[in-house]
Amino acid sequence: MFIKSIFFVLLLCSVEVLGQTLPENWKRIGEAELSILWFDVYDAELLSPDGRYSGVNSPLVLKLNYRRNISQRDLLEETQKQIKKFARTDQADRWVARLSQVWPDIYKGDQLAFWIDHENTGHFFYNEDWVGSFQDPAFSNAFIQIWLSDNSNYPDLAKKLRGSVK
Structure with missing residues (x-):
């Protein structure tokens, strides 16, 4: 019984360590609206x-x-279409x-945020x-390109987010 109790406490502690929080006090690079x-x-x-865009492989937060309202199914389908521009189909399907x-x-009113940390791990x-x-740097790179690449579906949005256009 004692061993089970210790295992349970260790399990709770490891779950707490896995939890992440969004970085605080970061500065805005750019902002944009998407309307279709x-x-x-x-x-x-x-x-x-520092409020500067230094490329997709640098620490970033996209909010x-x-x-x-958007159903999970619609969000996943659109993401799959978009991410295939920046990754192989088999990778995109797995992701x-x-x-x-x-x-x-x-x-x-909901917010979905994506944080790329210093190791290029992506956190949602x-x-x-x-x-x-996602600890796969290829995922972080391909995913953020949906919003930041000039080859995205919305290059003007990408420019505004990167701070290239006000």
């Missing part, structure tokens, strides 16, 4: 420790504040399968609560 036709989708904000275990349905937060991490 007459539908407002989200307001986006890109942050870094998406949703202005409409999206993992995202299906992390992402919930999105409701108007839903309404500022950590929901999962």
